[in-house]
Amino acid sequence: MCLAVPGKILSIEKGDSPLRLGRVSFGGIVKEISLAYVPEANIGDFVIVHAGFAISVLDEQEAAKTFEYLDELESLE
Amino acid sequence: MSQGNSWGECPIPISDYPNILLAHGGGGKLMQQLIDKIFLPAFDNPTLQTRHDGALLNLSNSRLAFTTDSYVVKPLFFPGGDIGTLAINGTVNDLAMCGARPAYISAGFILEEGLPIDTLWKIAQSMRRAADEAEVNIVTGDTKVVERGKGDGIYINTAGIGLVEHDQIIMPANIKSGDSIILSGDLGRHGIAVMAAREGLAFESAIESDCAPLTEPIMSLLKAKVTIHCLRDLTRGGLAAALVEIAQTAKWQLLIDESSIAVSEPVRGACEILGFDPLHVVNEGRFIAFISPDYAKQAMEILRRFPNCREAAIIGEVTNQPDAEVILKSKLGVKLVLDLPAGEQLPRIC
Amino acid sequence: MKYIDEYRQPESVARIIDKINSLVTRPWRIMEVCGGQTHAIMRHGIDQMLPESVTLLHGPGCPVCVTPAEIVDKAIEIALQKNVIFCSFGDMLRVPGSGNDLLSARAAGADVRTVYSPLDSLNIAAENNQKEVVFFAIGFETTAPANAMAVQEAARRRLRNFSILNAQVLIPPAMEAILSAGDSQVQAFLAPGHVCTVTGFGQYDRLVSKYRVPIVITGFEPLDIARGVYMTIAQLEKGEAKLENQYARSVRPEGNPPALRLMEDTFEIVDRNWRGLGVIPNSGLALRKSHRQFDAEERFGHAGAELGKITECISGEILRGLKKPPQCPAFGTRCTPERPLGATMVSSEGACSAYYRYRKLGNQKATGA
Numbered sequence: 165m166c167l168a169v170p171g172k173i174l175s176i177e178k179g180d181s182p183l184r185l186g187r188v189s190f191g192g193i194v195k196e197i198s199l200a201y202v203p204e205a206n207i208g209d210f211v212i213v214h215a216g217f218a219i220s221v222l223d224e225q226e227a228a229k230t231f232e233y234l235d236e237l238e239s240l241e
Numbered sequence: 242m243s244q245g246n247s248w249g250e251c252p253i254p255i256s257d258y259p260n261i262l263l264a265h266g267g268g269g270k271l272m273q274q275l276i277d278k279i280f281l282p283a284f285d286n287p288t289l290q291t292r293h294d295g296a297l298l299n300l301s302n303s304r305l306a307f308t309t310d311s312y313v314v315k316p317l318f319f320p321g322g323d324i325g326t327l328a329i330n331g332t333v334n335d336l337a338m339c340g341a342r343p344a345y346i347s348a349g350f351i352l353e354e355g356l357p358i359d360t361l362w363k364i365a366q367s368m369r370r371a372a373d374e375a376e377v378n379i380v381t382g383d384t385k386v387v388e389r390g391k392g393d394g395i396y397i398n399t400a401g402i403g404l405v406e407h408d409q410i411i412m413p414a415n416i417k418s419g420d421s422i423i424l425s426g427d428l429g430r431h432g433i434a435v436m437a438a439r440e441g442l443a444f445e446s447a448i449e450s451d452c453a454p455l456t457e458p459i460m461s462l463l464k465a466k467v468t469i470h471c472l473r474d475l476t477r478g479g480l481a482a483a484l485v486e487i488a489q490t491a492k493w494q495l496l497i498d499e500s501s502i503a504v505s506e507p508v509r510g511a512c513e514i515l516g517f518d519p520l521h522v523v524n525e526g527r528f529i530a531f532i533s534p535d536y537a538k539q540a541m542e543i544l545r546r547f548p549n550c551r552e553a554a555i556i557g558e559v560t561n562q563p564d565a566e567v568i569l570k571s572k573l574g575v576k577l578v579l580d581l582p583a584g585e586q587l588p589r590i591c
Numbered sequence: 592m593k594y595i596d597e598y599r600q601p602e603s604v605a606r607i608i609d610k611i612n613s614l615v616t617r618p619w620r621i622m623e624v625c626g627g628q629t630h631a632i633m634r635h636g637i638d639q640m641l642p643e644s645v646t647l648l649h650g651p652g653c654p655v656c657v658t659p660a661e662i663v664d665k666a667i668e669i670a671l672q673k674n675v676i677f678c679s680f681g682d683m684l685r686v687p688g689s690g691n692d693l694l695s696a697r698a699a700g701a702d703v704r705t706v707y708s709p710l711d712s713l714n715i716a717a718e719n720n721q722k723e724v725v726f727f728a729i730g731f732e733t734t735a736p737a738n739a740m741a742v743q744e745a746a747r748r749r750l751r752n753f754s755i756l757n758a759q760v761l762i763p764p765a766m767e768a769i770l771s772a773g774d775s776q777v778q779a780f781l782a783p784g785h786v787c788t789v790t791g792f793g794q795y796d797r798l799v800s801k802y803r804v805p806i807v808i809t810g811f812e813p814l815d816i817a818r819g820v821y822m823t824i825a826q827l828e829k830g831e832a833k834l835e836n837q838y839a840r841s842v843r844p845e846g847n848p849p850a851l852r853l854m855e856d857t858f859e860i861v862d863r864n865w866r867g868l869g870v871i872p873n874s875g876l877a878l879r880k881s882h883r884q885f886d887a888e889e890r891f892g893h894a895g896a897e898l899g900k901i902t903e904c905i906s907g908e909i910l911r912g913l914k915k916p917p918q919c920p921a922f923g924t925r926c927t928p929e930r931p932l933g934a935t936m937v938s939s940e941g942a943c944s945a946y947y948r949y950r951k952l953g954n955q956k957a958t959g960a
Contacts, residue, residue, distance in 0.1 A: 166625060166626075166730075166733035166785035167516045167589060167591060167627055168512075168733065168785045169510075169513045169514050169595075170593070170594040170595065171510075176764075182743070182744070182747070183710070183744065187445075189510075190510035190511070190513060190514050190543075190913050191506040191507055191510030191592040192447045192506050192510055193433075193437075193444050193445070193447070193507050193510040193511045193514065194444060194446075195338055195443075195444040196443070198708075198710065198740065200449050200740060200849070201655070201849050201850045202847075203849065205792055210594055212785070212788060212841050214590070214733050214734065214737065214785060215567075215680070215707065215708045215733075215734055216707060216709070216711070217736060217737045217787050218738065218758050219736065219785065219841075219847055220788045220842070220843070221848060222840055222841060223841070224840075226839040226840040227574030227594060227840040229839070230598070230814065230815075230818065230840070231597070231603070233818065234603055234606055234607070236735065506592060509592055509641045513592065513595065514707075516681075571634070572601060572635065573599075573601050573604055573605075573635050573636060573637070573640065573813055574600060574601055574605075574642060575636025575637075575639045576639075577634075577636050578949065579949075580947065580948050580949075584685075584929075587681025587682065587685070588680070588681040588705055589680060589681050589682040590654075590680040590681075590682055590729075591626050591627065591653055591654060591680075
């Protein structure tokens with residue numbers, strides 16, 4: 165369930181529509197996505213997108229940590 | 242050759258008959274006008290000019306390949322092609338997959354009342370360009386018109402004759418254990434291009450359909466006397482369907498390495514957001530070849546010289562198990578059984 | 592693709608699997624709730640990489656699978672009406688109700704359209720104001736914000752011809768229903784990372800304390816799942832039970848507050864019937880009175896009563912992790928993706944469909960009750 169995919173915000177429309185539509189790129193495919201639920205997101209940020217809505221801004225520091233943990237694992241043994 | 246606006250002006254003045262009428266299928270003056278103004282100029286060749294019920298062809302003593310297919314794609318126009326390009330290349334490629342040089346095509350049209358004549362003009366011109374590129378002639382055809390609501394604008398059937406100029410027998414039954422399996426290029430372009438053009442899934446796509454004739458790469462392999470046991474072009478159901486059907490017909494186990502299969506990033510992006518598996522997405526200009534292992538390296542060198550086979554790769558082999566199934570070694574190294582896709586791929590949320 | 596490919600690196604996944612191998616001393620049964628996780632596990636063969644003693648049970652996290660047959664029947668009934676455009680996510684089109692599915696309804700003349708987002712159906716409503724446009728609002732908490740916004744926008748744009756057929760469900764009550772059943776096999780959960788992206792840590796702390804089960808909020812790529820399993824087993828081996836967050840790049844403890852606020856404004860919690868599991872109290876979302884004019888059941892009549900067991904389908908036992916698909920007598924024979932007996936075979940997220948498509952070679956890891 166809950167197919168959600170990371171994409172990069174290319175542009176955000178101006179104006180005061182509650183939908184706050186933006187163009188988000190998924191590896192080169194660009195789709196118009198509502199950024200209503202990520203008011204803090206800016207151009208260049210990666211967001212997790214589900215059913216046409218961004219539901220979170222991807223935390224790049226936390227993402228990097230996943231790989232640090234891998235190295236930690238080795239040192240545990 | 243770009244689509245652009247190179248069709249020229251539609252020769253039937255818009256003010257006369259902007260749309261197809263039932264009468265255009267009636268065999269009378271209007272039908273004559275359609276043939277004279279749209280089809281003949283588009284497909285023009287000496288055989289067609291004889292304006293007879295059938296085409297008389299001069300064939301040598303070669304074996305013949307004969308195939309037919311019908312085209313019902315929606316939308317009619319998509320990035321990289323249209324129903325016309327598909328109708329020519331699809332049949333050309335089926336002939337090439339028999340190891341035949343495509344020569345003659347017939348084209349049957351079922352037009353829906355209300356179809357804009359300008360649309361028909363564009364499609365006929367596309368077919369002409371595709372036929373030129375594939376070096377075939379459209380030598381005979383037919384037109385019928387159905388009532389509004391009984392057809393999706395236009396359906397096209399094409400049948401094709403090709404000449405087999407060599408001695409090889411190219412079919413699933415001829416596949417041998419140990420054969421190398423070569424995939425001619427990257428996956429998914431046609432399916433994603435068509436999806437991008439459909440309403441409701443509107444996305445800006447960098448992808449064009451891979452619809453193209455595959456004759457030249459195949460003829461080159463044959464000319465170099467590469468031993469080819471089987472060919473199959475990928476269409477509906479994608480790579481997965483082609484592999485599974487062949488495994489079931491040939492009754493051999495195929496072992497495929499997923500890491501060797503090329504998928505471009507935009508196609509991957511579209512597949513990720515729609516929930517599609519690239520192995521199941523339809524292609525129109527890609528094929529798989531079952532080649533005797535002694536010739537695999539040479540086959541790769543020959544294929545990679547062609548623009549639409551630059552990413553040709555050996556993706557697997559025929560094992561020595563007579564198990565009629567396809568084993569996919571996943572990117573993580575795990576072996577899974579690959580199955581036919583359920584049917585039309587539908588964008589999912591889950 | 593960035594933030595996807597890095598999480599599919601075979602070497603990284605193999606390193607974690609190695610660690611799991613050296614950590615495990617006893618058999619463990621872990622339930623991954625989410626259909627997306629089931630799909631990823633089957634597609635990449637992750638369950639085959641894990642040691643024999645670790646069993647992954649596939650839970651009810653497939654909103655398509657758990658939508659009751661009577662709601663699907665209602666959807667078909669509405670779709671077949673002449674002036675209706677019925678919009679749905681693609682997954683629902685092949686799910687059978689008591690007989691047919693929406694695809695057959697389309698073949699019979701119903702105007703059924705696939706949409707990627709509920710917003711697409713709003714646009715259809717705006718462009719077709721002579722028709723009634725109904726959107727099939729299924730999904731878990733991940734999709735609820737999208738569905739809520741569609742309703743709010745419909746109100747703002749005064750789209751009178753728009754309504755939703757609501758079949759939304761909530762994850763934690765289903766997890767609790769599984770845990771509190773006498774025959775529960777589940778020793779730990781991988782919680783669904785995208786549901787938690789919306790809800791945050793929500794009710795999971797309470798579940799951890801009440802039932803003393805480890806819960807690890809997990810993502811969907813192979814590396815996420817491998818690490819989520821590792822973290823779970825680390826707890827199980829130590830006899831711990833706490834809530835951990837593997838998917839921290841997307842999940843925050845507070846979830847997504849604007850989304851939660853709009854869901855609260857638009858929906859209220861109700862009891863809900865889950866196909867295969869029965870009624871689970873407080874497990875569904877319904878439109879609040881303030882927005883009930885957008886409820887398709889108010890406009891077109893309510894769905895019928897719950898239908899009893901119609902076929903030999905055992906999807907209920909599958910969804911609770913009591914049986915695995917190969918243990919079903921009809922699996923692969925009378926029940927296939929082309930002729931499904933129940934929803935777990937139809938939806939590509941359903942456990943049965945995933946098993947069928949990506950069957951393991953030779954020895955099936957069949958465990959269960």
